[in-house]
Amino acid sequence: MRRYDAIVIGLGLAGLTAALRLAEGGARVLVLAKGVGATHLSSSTIDVLGYAPAAVERPREALPGFIAEHPDHPYARVGVDAIAEAIEWFKGRVDYSGSLEANLLLATAVGALRPSAVVPRSMAHGDLRGGGKLAAVGFATLKDFYPALFADSLRRAGVEARAITLELPPERRADANALAFARALDGAAYRDRLVEALAGQLGDAERVAFPAVLGYNAAPEVLEALEARLGRPVFEVPTLPPSVPGIRLHRTLLTALRRAGAAVRLNNVVVGAEGGERVESLRVRVGLREERVAASWVVLATGGFASGGLELDSRWQARETALGLPVSGAPAPGEPRFEPDYFAHHPFNAAGIAVDGELRPLDGSGRRVYENVLVAGATLAGSEPWKEKSGDGISLATGYAAAGLVLGAPAVAEARS
Amino acid sequence: MTMRTDVLVIGGGATGVGVAWDAALRGYEVTLVERGDLAEGTSGRFHGLLHSGGRYVVKDPLAAEECVVENALLRELIPDCIEDTGGLFVATPDDDPAYGDKFLEGCQKAGLPAEEITVEEALRREPRLNPGIQRAFAVPDASIDAWKTAWSFARGAQEHGARILTRHRVVDLHVSDGAVTGARLRDEQAGTEFDIEAGFILNASGAWAAQILHMAGIEDVGVVPGKGIMIAMNHRLVDTVINRLELPGDGDILVPIRTVSVIGTTDIRSPDPDELPVTQEEVDQMLDDGERLVPGFREARALRVWAGVRPLFQDAKAGEVTDTRDVSRTHAVVDHAARDGIRGLLTMSGGKLTTLRLMAQDLVDAMVAQRGDERPCRTREVKPPGNEDGSFYAIGSRLRKREQRLLDEQLICECELIGRSTLEETMRRRHTTNLDDIRRSLRLGMGPCQGGFCMYRATGILHDVEELDGPEAAGSLVNFLEERWKGVWPILYGDQLRQARLDDWIFQGLLDVEHLPT
Numbered sequence: 001m002r003r004y005d006a007i008v009i010g011l012g013l014a015g016l017t018a019a020l021r022l023a024e025g026g027a028r029v030l031v032l033a034k035g036v037g038a039t040h041l042s043s044s045t046i047d048v049l050g051y052a053p054a055a056v057e058r059p060r061e062a063l064p065g066f067i068a069e070h071p072d073h074p075y076a077r078v079g080v081d082a083i084a085e086a087i088e089w090f091k092g093r094v095d096y097s098g099s100l101e102a103n104l105l106l107a108t109a110v111g112a113l114r115p116s117a118v119v120p121r122s123m124a125h126g127d128l129r130g131g132g133k134l135a136a137v138g139f140a141t142l143k144d145f146y147p148a149l150f151a152d153s154l155r156r157a158g159v160e161a162r163a164i165t166l167e168l169p170p171e172r173r174a175d176a177n178a179l180a181f182a183r184a185l186d187g188a189a190y191r192d193r194l195v196e197a198l199a200g201q202l203g204d205a206e207r208v209a210f211p212a213v214l215g216y217n218a219a220p221e222v223l224e225a226l227e228a229r230l231g232r233p234v235f236e237v238p239t240l241p242p243s244v245p246g247i248r249l250h251r252t253l254l255t256a257l258r259r260a261g262a263a264v265r266l267n268n269v270v271v272g273a274e275g276g277e278r279v280e281s282l283r284v285r286v287g288l289r290e291e292r293v294a295a296s297w298v299v300l301a302t303g304g305f306a307s308g309g310l311e312l313d314s315r316w317q318a319r320e321t322a323l324g325l326p327v328s329g330a331p332a333p334g335e336p337r338f339e340p341d342y343f344a345h346h347p348f349n350a351a352g353i354a355v356d357g358e359l360r361p362l363d364g365s366g367r368r369v370y371e372n373v374l375v376a377g378a379t380l381a382g383s384e385p386w387k388e389k390s391g392d393g394i395s396l397a398t399g400y401a402a403a404g405l406v407l408g409a410p411a412v413a414e415a416r417s
Numbered sequence: 418m419t420m421r422t423d424v425l426v427i428g429g430g431a432t433g434v435g436v437a438w439d440a441a442l443r444g445y446e447v448t449l450v451e452r453g454d455l456a457e458g459t460s461g462r463f464h465g466l467l468h469s470g471g472r473y474v475v476k477d478p479l480a481a482e483e484c485v486v487e488n489a490l491l492r493e494l495i496p497d498c499i500e501d502t503g504g505l506f507v508a509t510p511d512d513d514p515a516y517g518d519k520f521l522e523g524c525q526k527a528g529l530p531a532e533e534i535t536v537e538e539a540l541r542r543e544p545r546l547n548p549g550i551q552r553a554f555a556v557p558d559a560s561i562d563a564w565k566t567a568w569s570f571a572r573g574a575q576e577h578g579a580r581i582l583t584r585h586r587v588v589d590l591h592v593s594d595g596a597v598t599g600a601r602l603r604d605e606q607a608g609t610e611f612d613i614e615a616g617f618i619l620n621a622s623g624a625w626a627a628q629i630l631h632m633a634g635i636e637d638v639g640v641v642p643g644k645g646i647m648i649a650m651n652h653r654l655v656d657t658v659i660n661r662l663e664l665p666g667d668g669d670i671l672v673p674i675r676t677v678s679v680i681g682t683t684d685i686r687s688p689d690p691d692e693l694p695v696t697q698e699e700v701d702q703m704l705d706d707g708e709r710l711v712p713g714f715r716e717a718r719a720l721r722v723w724a725g726v727r728p729l730f731q732d733a734k735a736g737e738v739t740d741t742r743d744v745s746r747t748h749a750v751v752d753h754a755a756r757d758g759i760r761g762l763l764t765m766s767g768g769k770l771t772t773l774r775l776m777a778q779d780l781v782d783a784m785v786a787q788r789g790d791e792r793p794c795r796t797r798e799v800k801p802p803g804n805e806d807g808s809f810y811a812i813g814s815r816l817r818k819r820e821q822r823l824l825d826e827q828l829i830c831e832c833e834l835i836g837r838s839t840l841e842e843t844m845r846r847r848h849t850t851n852l853d854d855i856r857r858s859l860r861l862g863m864g865p866c867q868g869g870f871c872m873y874r875a876t877g878i879l880h881d882v883e884e885l886d887g888p889e890a891a892g893s894l895v896n897f898l899e900e901r902w903k904g905v906w907p908i909l910y911g912d913q914l915r916q917a918r919l920d921d922w923i924f925q926g927l928l929d930v931e932h933l934p935t
Contacts, residue, residue, distance in 0.1 A: 041919065043927050055932075110873065110894070111887060112929040143827045143837070146877025152887030156934040173824040174837075238927060240873060306918035312910045314704055314715040316697075334697060338909065342902035343931050386926035 003294045004030040004263075005412050007282060009270050009322055010301035010309070012037025013392060014377025016253040017399030018299045021089065023260035025407040027415075030293065031257070032268040032284055036250060038307050038378070043116075043238035044212075044245035045123060046090065046396055048083060048100060049075075050115035050389025059117055060084065060100040072329075072350070072382035074394045077357055078401040083393060086400035087118055094252050095121045095220070105129045107209065109145055109239040111153025111161075115389060120245055122214055122223050125207055126235035128154075134161040135205035136237075137198065141169040141176045144240040145211035162205065166197050181213035182244045185222050195229045202230065212236035212245045219248055270322040273298075278372045279323070297372050297406045300325070300361075301399060304352060304378035318351055320379065325361045325369055328354035328381045345384065352381030359402050374402040418611050422448035422580065424784070425600060425615035427587055427629055428622035429453075430460035431563065431770045434570040435777030435796075436621050441577035442799055443781065443792040448613065449571070449579060450602055452586035454854050456567035458690075459623050460770055461857060462725030463563065464647050464681040465674035466658060467491060467499060468771040469556040471506055471531060472665055473746060474523030475516075480746040480769075481527040487772045488557060490797060494774070497804045498565040500812065502673055504558025504658035505539055506531075509709050510549040512663045517552045520662060524556070531556045543655050545711045558658035560674040562810070563770060564857045565803075570773075573801030590618070590632040596760040597633060617784055620764040623728035624690040630764065635757045640766065642690045643727040645682035646699045648908060651718035651865050653812070654678045654711050661710070668706025675812070676833065676864060677720060680707050684727070693724035695907045718916075719908040720867065730766030748776045750783045763787075829878070830871035832864020840875065844882045850889060852879065852897040862897070865913075867905060869920035872897055873928065891933040898924060 008019040011033035023029045049059045049066060056062045060080065067076045075083065084100050091097070096118050098104055103115035104127035113128060134154070138147035151161035170176050170184035184190040202208060208226075214236050215222030226234045236245060258264065271290070272283040281294045302309030302322050310327060312318045316337070318330035330351040331337045337348040354362045359374040376398035378391060385391030406412055426437045429451025437449040451457075470484030492499060508514045517533070524531035531554045539553035540546055571581050582602070588610065589601040599614040622629045624642040653673040661669035672679045680703050687693060700722060707714030730749060748768030753759045763783050768776045778794045785792050815834040827837040843858050852875055855861050861875060862868030868875075872894060880890035909917050924930050 038922075041922065051932075108928045110876070110891065110928045110930055110933055112931075112933045114929040114932075141827070143829060143874050146874075146880065149877045149880040149887065149890055152880065153891060153933060154887075156887050175824075175827040240870060240923065240927075304918065305914055306922060308915060312914050314719075314910045316910065338906035340903060340906065342899045343925075346906075386921045387931070389926065389929070391922075391926065 003296070004028045005415060006030075006297040006299060006406050007032060007293060007295040008299045008301060009033070010037060010303060010377065011035070011254075011264070011266070012301065012303055012307065012377060012395065013039055013042075014395035014399035015299070015301035016250070016257060017086070017090070017396055018301060018376055018403045019262050020093070020253060020257045020260060021400055021403035022406060023257060023262040025403065027407060027412055029262040030295070031262055031264040032270055032282070032293070033264070033266050034269045034308065035266065038303055039246045039250040040243060041241040042243055042246040042392065044120055044243060044249045045106065045116040045238070046087065046096065046118035046392040047115070047389040048087075048117040048393030050103065051387065053387075055115055056103055057115075058102055070382065072354070074380040074383055074398050075390070076382075077355055077359060078397050082401045083397040086397045089400060090396055091118065093256055094249065097121060097124050107150065107154055107159070107237055109150060109211070109237055111150045111157070113157055117393065120249070122212070122219060122236045122245065123238075124235065125233035126209065126237065128159050131159050133204060133206045134159060134209050135164055135202050135207075136161055136209040137164045137166060138211060139181065140165055140167050141174055142178065142181060142211060142213070143175065144178060145237070150209070150237065162203070164198070164201050166194070168193060168197055177242065178211065178213045178239070178244050179216065179242055181211075182216035185213060185215050186218040188225075191222065191225055195226070198230065202232065205232065207233045207235065209235055209237050212238045212243065216244060216248075273323045275370070277370065279370050296411060297374070297409070299402045299406065300353075300373060300375045300379060301377040302379055307378060309379045310352060320353060323373065325353050325375075326363045327351055328362070328364070345387070349384040349387075350382050353379050354381045358405055359398065374405060376402040420448070420611065420613040422446055422613060423616045424448070425450065425613060425618045427600070427618065427620050428625070429455040429567070429571070429581070429583060430458050430621065430623055431456065431567060431773040432623060432765050432768060432776050433621035434567045434574065435773040436619050436765070436780055437574040437579050437581070438570040438801060439777040439781045439794060439796050440619070441574040441579040442795045443785070445792075447574060447579035448582065448615070449574070450582045450585040450587060450600070452584070452605065454583050454851070454857060455571055455581075456563045456857065458625070459725050459728060460563045460567060462647070462723050463770060464670055464672045464679045465560045465563065466670060466672045467559040467561040468769065469504055469558045470527055470529045471504065471520070471524065471554070471556045471558065472660060474527050474529060475519050476664055477746055478523065478527060481523065481529065483747060483772045483775060485527050485529045487775050488559070490774060491561070491771070492559070494796075494800050495566060495569055495804050496807055496809045498562050498569055499809055500560045500674070501809045502558065502560050502657050504556045504660060505543065506554040506556060506660045506662040507539060507546065507710075508551040508553075508662040509547055510551065511709060512551070512661060514551040516663055517554065520554065529556060543657055543659065545654055545713075546659065547710060547712055552662060554662065558660070560658065560672050561770065562675065566770075568858070569801045569803045572803070576802060587629060587632065590629070592633050592759060595758055597762045616761070617788070618762045619780055619784060620762065621780070624726040626728065626764050626766060630753075633753070633759055633762060635753060635759065638751065638764065638766075639731040641729040641731055642687045643729050644685045644687035644693050644724050645727065646695050646703065646722060646724045647679050647681035648700065648703050648722045649677045649679050649720045650707075650714075651677065651720050651913070654714065654717060659710050668703050671707065671710050675860060687726055690726040693726060695722050695724055697907065700907055716911070718865065718911060718913045720865065720913060721904040722908045723904050728767060748772065748779070750779055752783065754787065829874050830861050830864065832866055832871075833860045835859050835861055835871070837878070840878060841882055844879055848883070850879070850883060850885060850893050852876070852893050853900050856897075862901070866916055867901055867920065868897065869916065869923055873923070888934050891930065894930055895933070898930065
């Protein structure tokens with residue numbers, strides 16, 4: 001069995017971050033992943049803390065108080081400085097802007113204003129804190145963005161917005177998804193048609209909003225070309241999955257990860273671990289076979305209930321699917337899991353893996369389950385990320401911190417030197 | 418303002434629309450009022466079983482005989498609303514196979530064409546059935562779409578001049594000189610109230626009948642609401658209706674309907690028909706009952722759970738009812754002139770969706786007799802609209818239509834295969850801001866993702882079609898999400914919890930609908 005310094009399980013934002021930092025730090029890294037992770041479904045923005053529960057304007061100022069009120073939150077495990085450090089590290093590797101100092105307000109596809117800390121360049125001009133005059137462009141054959149609804153809701157929020165719907169099917173069919181538009185926009189010919197169709201329609205709009213389809217392989221070029229030819233700043237609005245900007249982020253980080261020398265295996269499902277206080281090897285299902293892979297360190301970043309990292313069975317027992325770690329915060333069978341009001345804080349929301357300050361998983365009595373396993377991302381207990389708008393921040397900060405803890409461990413540090 | 422009508426029908430469930438259709442066909446001027454949407458109460462909250470009668474042959478022979486006749490008639494009259502799945506009664510390892518002999522005898526008496534088939538044949542037809550079953554009988558059960566049925570009769574009534582007022586609640590009945598003369602209605606959407614004068618009132622409000630009668634000062638009518646829960650599973654775990662071969666009990670019916678299968682049900686006395694909480698014990702019981710019929714049931718995805726309330730009726734003189742399962746499933750017309758000294762008012766009590774036509778006929782016949790009119794019932798001969806071509810609904814029909822237009826039309830709901838033009842037409846016809854109305858009309862958002870993808874799209878399209886402003890459209894979306902959640906949270910486990918979490922990410926994380934200006 002080949003031995004790796006660290007095995008990262010999962011290829012979402014937390015896994016990518018942990019693996020990339022580890023590989024850049026000189027560790028021999030293997031990533032085992034069932035699939036590509038939730039970045040393909042995400043907005044691609046790094047929302048650190050949007051609501052607590054009132055809208056947060058300045059995350060760095062709000063975080064210490066938030067952590068004090070939420071002592072079991074993943075942010076309480078890593079601390080504010082690690083979040084800030086992780087963001088700087090991230091911005092060094094992708095074309096994103098923004099910081100912990102102030103949240104931007106980005107329009108969602110229904111025209112709500114969502115607080116977001118760090119955003120891809122293609123969304124930076126969508127910050128609507130100061131209002132603005134927008135033209136919102138949609139496509140009749142793209143069923144996942146409705147410019148009129150978007151503009152109507154924004155007007156209610158004090159933003160002047162006008163909707164423009166274009167025909168311009170990218171394919172010879174009535175139903176094209178975001179990827180079809182993104183691929184079409186990679187080409188100059190389709191961009192020419194788009195610019196032509198918008199001629200004379202933008203009026204006094206200061207900025208132009210598009211659904212997040214502005215280029216698949218050539219996104220920077222698409223943005224630059226449209227801004228130059230439309231004579232105005234342009235921005236993308238994230239909409240229903242598949243998320244083109246999420247896929248772009250995933251590809252950027254995966255490319256960096258491979259360049260840094262990490263091995264990445266997809267369709268590898270970790271189904272168990274062997275060992276005592278330390279995990280010695282992982283049982284990995286690859287198709288119909290089962291393999292063993294040995295590791296000094298394991299970073300578990302398989303995601304939460306949305307990604308299959310955690311499961312609840314029909315007898316109301318929660319389990320962690322890769323290593324069988326104890327799940328914390330899941331109400332016992334018979335106890336209320338959810339409230340009847342959809343937008344309530346449901347007791348089940350915060351269920352996940354509890355960890356100590358070094359991200360080691362804990363059992364019900366607060367003891368470490370394994371010495372050499374760290375947990376990062378949505379698998380962690382203690383947050384309601386879709387309500388707090390904290391999911392990407394948690395994944396980035398805990399993935400980054402997990403890598404730092406492994407790199408700082410004596411054996412790995414020695415091997416690197 | 419005051420509206421006038423000859424016959425006022427209260428209640429837009431299966432009974433009410435059947436009554437409106439029957440009375441309109443006989444030439445009466447009819448107005449039907451329903452506090453919510455058609456078939457939003459009991460009718461839309463059952464398992465979808467068009468009874469062969471087999472369930473009642475031993476315990477309730479009269480109900481069985483009625484089912485035999487009405488099942489055959491509805492197959493002729495509304496084939497488009499029915500899928501001819503056939504049914505099986507199977508003795509599970511927990512059942513006494515000797516009951517099968519009583520069952521067969523009862524079928525013969527009721528005129529129900531039942532046939533015993535071998536266990537091997539039953540398992541060949543339904544490979545997922547419990548391999549330990551001991552006996553099996555094939556019967557002409559079927560599944561029936563309650564919403565389609567309700568709209569088919571309602572549209573038929575409209576074509577014969579009836580007025581169908583949904584979202585109109587009766588808030589008072591007017592009684593003068595020992596006769597009802599009309600009602601006060603509240604238009605729930607406009608928030609306004611007005612009076613309607615009526616020559617006759619037919620109370621078809623089912624489990625809510627006592628509340629209506631209370632408005633006329635009639636107090637002691639023995640409506641015994643019986644709650645039953647049902648769970649829709651993600652797949653057609655079976656293609657034939659499966660019944661347990663035993664006296665009617667809990668969790669003993671599994672009905673394949675459209676893209677899902679529904680297991681039911683429980684029967685618990687429930688004083689308030691609007692307060693029907695689903696408990697974890699009931700959910701656990703249904704899942705265990707499902708395991709008994711189809712091993713591995715618990716591994717399938719549960720999509721949605723709901724409770725319906727049966728309009729069981731027992732005369733007050735018969736004393737307190739403890740087990741609502743013992744109340745006959747047949748129906749009875751309550752004549753308030755004879756019973757309470759109030760003329761011009763009849764109540765339909767009891768009954769079931771399968772016998773809706775007969776119930777309507779009996780109620781309208783009673784009115785005709787009281788009025789001394791000569792207007793015979795025509796509902797045995799005349800088909801309501803939408804059923805002209807005479808063929809049953811088939812599970813692949815939407816897919817077939819879809820495949821013909823694959824490149825020409827947007828698919829808005831991938832789970833239920835709903836194209837954009839169908840959605841827009843339905844929105845225009847229903848003229849509603851309530852996406853739940855569209856859900857009932859088209860099954861929009863009823864598939865595995867429970868609206869996770871189509872509801873944002875439907876909101877965008879509704880905003881356009883109904884020319885809503887942003888906050889109105891947002892309100893429609895938020896209302897849908899809140900209503901959906903009520904039927905989802907008690908059964909969230911396994912992959913459906915995973916789906917729900919993705920939907921949380923989409924609606925709360927990505928779209929942030931919680932903070933939309935509404």
